[in-house]
Structure formats: C-alpha cells, structure tokens
Amino acid sequence: MGKSSYMTRGEVAALLHVSESTFDRMRSDGRWDVEPAMWGGLRLYYLKSDVLEWMRRHRHGYQA
Secondary structure (H helix, E strand, C coil): CCCCCEEEHHHHHHHHCCCHHHHHHHHHCCCCCCCCEEECCCEEEEEHHHHHHHHHHCCCCCCC
C-alpha cells in the first residue's frame, strides 16, 4: 500500500480480501458506504483512514 494517505479501488479490494468486482458489488448495493475522492476523471481513491474506520466498524464480519 505504500505510505500514501489514499488507496485505490484495487488496494481496498485486496485489503478486504475480495476481488475488485466483488468490491464494486459491495459499493453498488450499499455494503460499502465510504465516499470516494475522484481525481483525473473516473479514477476513485479512498482516504486510508476512512477505509480503516469502515473495517473497524465491520470487524465482526461483513457479507462480501
């Protein structure tokens, strides 16, 4: 993940141990409720602290 404060869609999916398409389904059906930042058109980035907070809130499990 490097030292960046931001994570790509692929990095988030890898951290959650799901495929990018499963992560996209999580986003579309509301299981993933973290708002992305968008730079350079369609590329989505997530603030790492927001991702870690989501994981903390869902540490007892989520349905991937």
